[in-house]
Amino acid sequence: MAINRRDFLKVSAGSGLLLASSVSLADAAPKPLSSDAVGILYDATLCIGCKSCMVNCKKYNSMEGGALYNEDGDVPYEYSPDRIYDAPANLSGKTLNIIKAYRNGTGLNKDQAEDGFSFVKNHCLHCVDPACVSVCPVGALIKDPVTGVVSYEAHKCIGCRYCQVACPFNIPKFEWDEPSPKIVKCQLCHHRYAEGKYAACCEFCPTGASIFGKVVDLQEEAKKRLSLKPGEEYAYPVKRVDSGETMTQKVPHYTEKVYGLTEAGGTQYMLMAGVPFDKLGFNPRITDDAYPDLTWKYIKKVPILIGALLVAGTVTHFITRGDDKES
Amino acid sequence: MKRDYKNGGYGSGQPTYNIMKKVMSSEVMSSDHEIKMWTPRTVVMVLFIMIAAAIALYRMVYGLGAATNMNDAYPWGIWLGFDLLGGVAMAGGGFTIAAAIYIFNWKKYKPIGRPAILTAFLGYLLAVIALFFDIGHPFRLWHPSIMWQVHSIMWVVAIHVILYTTTLAIESSPMVFEKFKMPKVLTFLKRYMVWAVIFGCMLSTLHQASLGAVFLIAPSKMSPLWFVGSFMPYMFLISAIAMGLAMVSTESIISAKAFNHKIDNEIFFGLARGLLTTLIIYLIVKVYYLITTNSLGVAFNGSMPSMMFLLEMGLGVLLPILLLANRKMRTSLNSIAAVNWLVIIGVLVNRMNVCIFSIEDYNTTVAGASYFPSAMELLLTLGLISLGVVLFKMAAKYLPLFKY
Numbered sequence: 001m002a003i004n005r006r007d008f009l010k011v012s013a014g015s016g017l018l019l020a021s022s023v024s025l026a027d028a029a030p031k032p033l034s035s036d037a038v039g040i041l042y043d044a045t046l047c048i049g050c051k052s053c054m055v056n057c058k059k060y061n062s063m064e065g066g067a068l069y070n071e072d073g074d075v076p077y078e079y080s081p082d083r084i085y086d087a088p089a090n091l092s093g094k095t096l097n098i099i100k101a102y103r104n105g106t107g108l109n110k111d112q113a114e115d116g117f118s119f120v121k122n123h124c125l126h127c128v129d130p131a132c133v134s135v136c137p138v139g140a141l142i143k144d145p146v147t148g149v150v151s152y153e154a155h156k157c158i159g160c161r162y163c164q165v166a167c168p169f170n171i172p173k174f175e176w177d178e179p180s181p182k183i184v185k186c187q188l189c190h191h192r193y194a195e196g197k198y199a200a201c202c203e204f205c206p207t208g209a210s211i212f213g214k215v216v217d218l219q220e221e222a223k224k225r226l227s228l229k230p231g232e233e234y235a236y237p238v239k240r241v242d243s244g245e246t247m248t249q250k251v252p253h254y255t256e257k258v259y260g261l262t263e264a265g266g267t268q269y270m271l272m273a274g275v276p277f278d279k280l281g282f283n284p285r286i287t288d289d290a291y292p293d294l295t296w297k298y299i300k301k302v303p304i305l306i307g308a309l310l311v312a313g314t315v316t317h318f319i320t321r322g323d324d325k326e327s
Numbered sequence: 328m329k330r331d332y333k334n335g336g337y338g339s340g341q342p343t344y345n346i347m348k349k350v351m352s353s354e355v356m357s358s359d360h361e362i363k364m365w366t367p368r369t370v371v372m373v374l375f376i377m378i379a380a381a382i383a384l385y386r387m388v389y390g391l392g393a394a395t396n397m398n399d400a401y402p403w404g405i406w407l408g409f410d411l412l413g414g415v416a417m418a419g420g421g422f423t424i425a426a427a428i429y430i431f432n433w434k435k436y437k438p439i440g441r442p443a444i445l446t447a448f449l450g451y452l453l454a455v456i457a458l459f460f461d462i463g464h465p466f467r468l469w470h471p472s473i474m475w476q477v478h479s480i481m482w483v484v485a486i487h488v489i490l491y492t493t494t495l496a497i498e499s500s501p502m503v504f505e506k507f508k509m510p511k512v513l514t515f516l517k518r519y520m521v522w523a524v525i526f527g528c529m530l531s532t533l534h535q536a537s538l539g540a541v542f543l544i545a546p547s548k549m550s551p552l553w554f555v556g557s558f559m560p561y562m563f564l565i566s567a568i569a570m571g572l573a574m575v576s577t578e579s580i581i582s583a584k585a586f587n588h589k590i591d592n593e594i595f596f597g598l599a600r601g602l603l604t605t606l607i608i609y610l611i612v613k614v615y616y617l618i619t620t621n622s623l624g625v626a627f628n629g630s631m632p633s634m635m636f637l638l639e640m641g642l643g644v645l646l647p648i649l650l651l652a653n654r655k656m657r658t659s660l661n662s663i664a665a666v667n668w669l670v671i672i673g674v675l676v677n678r679m680n681v682c683i684f685s686i687e688d689y690n691t692t693v694a695g696a697s698y699f700p701s702a703m704e705l706l707l708t709l710g711l712i713s714l715g716v717v718l719f720k721m722a723a724k725y726l727p728l729f730k731y
Contacts, residue, residue, distance in 0.1 A: 090695075092399065131544055137481035138467075138474040158470050159463015161402035162481045166544040170693065173399050174463065176392030181463040283693050285547035295480045298540040298560055302483060302533060309532055313430050313525035320432040 033128045033215060037148030038188065039268030040199060040210055041218040043225070044275070045111045045252040046236060047119040047209035049099055053201035054088075057097040057123075057186075060200035065191030067096055067152070067184055093175035096186040097123040097201055102280055111252050111274025118273055120280040121201075121210065124171045124186035125260055125267035126150050127291075132163035132172055132185075134292030140183070141172075144190070148215070148268050151187040159183075168264050168286045188268075202239055213241030215268050222258040222270055225251070265290030362586055362724040369720065372713035379710020382703045383460050391463065394703045400696030401683065405704050408682030410457030410711055413675045414450045415538060416563075419571025421447020421495060422531035423601075429524040435597065438590055441502060441728050442582065442719075443575045447531075448495040449715045455492065457711060480540050487534035494527040502726040532564060539563025542681060551622035552636045553677075553685040558616055565612070569605040570674035572598050573667040578719070580664050588729045592660065599663045602670065603651040610644050635676065635684045643673010 055077075061068040062075040076094035077086040088095040100122060105115035112118075126143075130150050133141045140157035143150050159181055163172045175181035189199040197203065202212035211218070221241050228234055228251040235246035252274050259277045260270035263286055271277070278284040386394035397404040424443035427433045459465045471485035498520070504513045539560040546554055555562055576598040583590050617623045626636050647666045656662040683698065690696050700708075722728050 090399070134478050135481055135544055137476055137479045137485050138470040139476050156467075156470060156474060157464065158467040160481060161463070162479075162541070164399065164402035165542075165548075168545075168547050170400075174391075174402060176398065177390060178392075179388060179390040181390060281693065283547055283689070287547065291544055292478065294543045294546065295540060296478060297557065298537075298543060299478065299480055299483060302537070305533055306529060309529035310525060313426070313528055317430045317432070317521060317525065320430075 033266065033268075034146055034148050035214075035216065036146050037128075037215040037268055038198075038213065039126060039148070039215040039218055039270065040188070040202060040212055041222055041241065042121045042210050042269070042271045043236070044118050044120055044209070044271065044273035044280070045254070046207045046249065047099070047121065048207055049101060049119045050206065051099050052204045052206060053121065053210055054095070054097055054099060056200040056204040058095070060189060060192065061096060061187075063191070066189070067187045068094065091122060091171065091173050093173050093177070093182075093184045095173075096184065097121065100281065102275055104279075113275045113279055116275070118275040118280060119209075120271070120273065122171075122281070123201075123269070124150060124188070125169055125264075125269040126186075126188060127264050128266040128268065129290040129292050131166040131168060131264070131291035134295065135162045135166040137162070147188075147190065147193070149188045149190045150185070151190055152183055152185060154182045157183055166291065168283065168291060170283075198240065205239065208236045208238035208247050211237055211239060211241050211243075217241045218270060219258075219261065222261075222272055225272060226254055226256065226258065230254075262288040264288070265293075362720070364720070364724060369717060372717050375706075375710045375713040376717065377710075379707045379714070382707045382710070385703070386460055386707075387465070391461075394701065396698055396701040396704065398696055398698065400690045401686070401698035403682050404698060405679065405683070405700045405708055406457050406461040408679040409675065410708055411454045411461070412538065412678035412682060414454035414457065414711075414715075415535065416450075416567045416570045416674050416678060417574050417671075418447035418450030418454075418495075418531070419535060419567030419569075420575035421450070421498075421571065422528045423568050423571045424575055425498065425524045426528045429521050430528060435591070436594060438729070439575055439579050439594060441499070442578060443571075444495060444498045445502075445719065445722055445728060446574060446578060447571075448492070448499050449718055451488065451492045451495060452718075453711050453715050455488065456714075457708075458488075460707065480537060480543070484534065484537050484541060487530055487537060491527060491530040491534055494523055494530060497523050498527060502722070502728060505727050506725070535567040536560035536564045542685075545686070548689040549681075549685040550625065550632050550636075550688055551620055552617070552625055552632060553681045555613070555616045556620075558612060562609070562612065565605060565609045566674050566677055569602060569609060569670055572602045572605065573670035573674075576602070576663060577667040577671065580660060580667075582723060582729070586723055586729070595660060595663055596658055599651055599657050599666070602666070603648065603657070606644055606648050606651075606670070610640075610648060613640070613644075630688065632680070632684045632687050635680050639673055639676045639680055642669055643676060644670075647673070 058068060058075050058077060060066060063069060068076060086094070088098060091098055098121070100120050102118045102120065104113060104117070107115065107117045109116035110118070126148060127150070128148070130141070130143055133143050133150060136157075137160065138156045138158055140153050141150060141163055142153065159174070161174055161183075163183060164170075164174060172183050172185045174183055189197070189201075192198065192200070198212040199210075202210045205211075211221075213221075218241055221237070225234070230251050230253045232251050233248050234251050235248045237243055238245040238247050255273055255276055257277065258270050258272055259282065260267040263282075265288065271280075273280060382394065391397060395404055395406070420443045424436055424440055427436045428440050459468055462468065471482050472489060476482040497516070501513055501516055501520075504516065537560065539562055542549060542554065543557075543559050546556070576595055579590055580595065582588060614623075617626065626633050626640075647669050650656045650662060650666050650669075656666070
């Protein structure tokens with residue numbers, strides 16, 4: 001076929017535009033932690049495994065705006081046929097938060113890896129730079145720029161479940177049994193902030209194992225606990241890091257690590273325990289990389305690749321056009 | 328409307344100039360009434376399609392949990408791992424052959440241009456149908472087109488699918504316009520076709536690569552046998568080219584036999600050489616990665632994923648390379664046909680491995696769950712494959728598919 005100058009200019013202009021668009025794409029850098037970001041600090045050594053957090057999580061998230069809300073306003077454990085308390089084994093479309101137990105050998109000593117036991121609380125860690133938000137093709141998962149809470153807008157979601165694949169902590173769950181399913185995950189009770197309330201799991205934790213607060217304060221508190229000498233007494237804050245309510249306990253032997261400070265680029269839910277975290281079910285292969293960077297490294301190349309491939313294709317076509325005539 | 332069946336063509340091993348001349352002077356009829364539509368095999372396939380349609384309806388009414396065995400640990404099952412990823416890989420022949428003909432001007436491959444592009448179109452069509460039933464909200468499939476998320480690789484993939492399926496429809500459309508005798512549209516299309524092809528090749532190259540890039544986000548879940556870091560997109564691209572070449576070759580061999588079309592054997596030999604080169608590149612990159620990440624041992628630890636890996640690499644890559652390396656094999660249609668099937672099965676297994684088996688170790692140690700496709704998942708898949716074959720057959724019967 002014949003090419004004229006106009007065609008050629010059109011193609012050049014097209015690839016030029018695409019190259020130009022890459023400049024604006026390059027600006028999307030990982031977001032730093034907001035100074036007003038809120039989160040939770042969970043101290044497994046204070047947890048007595050009463051599961052009050054689980055019950056109240058379901059109760060308060062079944063209210064309007066909550067992550068488990070449905071039109072009937074039923075709490076998940078109320079719509080089981082026999083209406084008795086459900087004992088979930090895992091996070092699911094009906095469970096945002098779960099207490100699990102680690103047990104080894106005789107299981108007699110609290111917070112010891114050998115012949116001991118420990119509780120652990122699983123729910124969304126609200127990553128500083130969340131993989132789920134970055135992979136969602138329709139922006140149904142969003143990170144609040146102020147509170148840093150990762151929440152979900154059901155009306156956008158197409159149900160592709162890429163967030164489930166992407167989340168290194170295996171948190172988002174899908175309502176498999178619903179014809180019109182949603183992704184379900186902890187949204188840090190953000191529907192309760194307007195009335196001055198906070199995460200139900202912290203409000204109803206009797207021992208201060210889960211405390212709510214600003215992430216910067218929680219990080220400070222966690223570091224302070226690590227610096228304490230095992231055996232000495234410490235007034236642990238209860239419910240909120242700044243509540244003023246405390247409960248005095250003997251300081252246990254902590255694992256020399258606050259989980260969530262650096263994992264997956266840092267999270268707003270942090271954990272402390274006496275047992276190593278890989279024994280508590282945390283995948284040891286999770287790195288400190290901000291996960292969205294892994295795909296961004298490729299995506300930011302796409303506009304350049306588009307231009308390069310168009311130019312290469314056009315050039316090759318004209319260079320090899322002579323062969324056509326010979327045959 | 329007369330064709331010479333006695334000289335040259337399939338099986339003779341020798342291209343005959345006369346045949347080529349006749350075919351080139353477009354003496355081939357515009358649609359082929361010699362193809363019998365309702366053969367017993369087609370009836371069975373239509374039955375499969377009807378069963379699949381019933382299952383699709385059941386899935387729409389009762390949801391994914393009722394129809395499939397997918398779960399929170401295996402959020403992606405065979406509808407994605409086999410139907411979608413396999414369908415798109417199958418389409419790799421479209422851009423490879425289109426690039427050969429229009430961009431590299433290797434006119435030798437013109438006779439297989441239309442079937443190759445049609446296969447790509449059908450591959451994408453099946454992938455989109457599978458995706459429609461796989462996502463939780465099928466009627467929101469269009470959301471990515473208005474809810475832009477440039478940082479999401481899934482969004483990039485979705486936009487590619489929309490644009491490339493459209494481009495493939497345009498690339499296949501001359502057959503339809505010829506059939507309905509619309510010369511003006513045809514002239515217009517022919518003038519600008521090369522631009523559609525260049526645009527389409529760009530889209531398809533990036534789409535194949537981007538599908539691999541989807542898995543870049545899961546390094547801590549996937550087995551190192553398949554998570555190959557930043558090579559991920561390129562492994563998908565290379566294997567899609569391999570599958571595309573094998574697919575185009577196979578389907579040309581089959582349709583030459585079944586529909587009695589003459590295709591120059593040199594085309595098949597050329598495709599086989601291309602396949603050999605592609606597979607060798609794939610093998611080198613894979614082995615290089617496994618050695619540099621110290622994960623070669625994982626391939627031989629006897630676990631289910633390692634078995635699947637050995638199956639995929641042995642059957643789909645190593646054996647085909649060994650066979651094609653032999654000149655005699657490379658120039659025999661029967662052995663080329665056999666190798667093609669090995670490669671097709673190998674790449675399909677690879678896609679399922681990446682999507683499903685690569686997270687098995689993670690799921691047994693951390694998440695504690697298992698997955699095996701339900702009967703409905705398998706039957707819908709069977710129905711989709713049947714749909715592809717029947718549509719291809721209808722195109723061969725009613726459209727000038729083997730004219731160029």
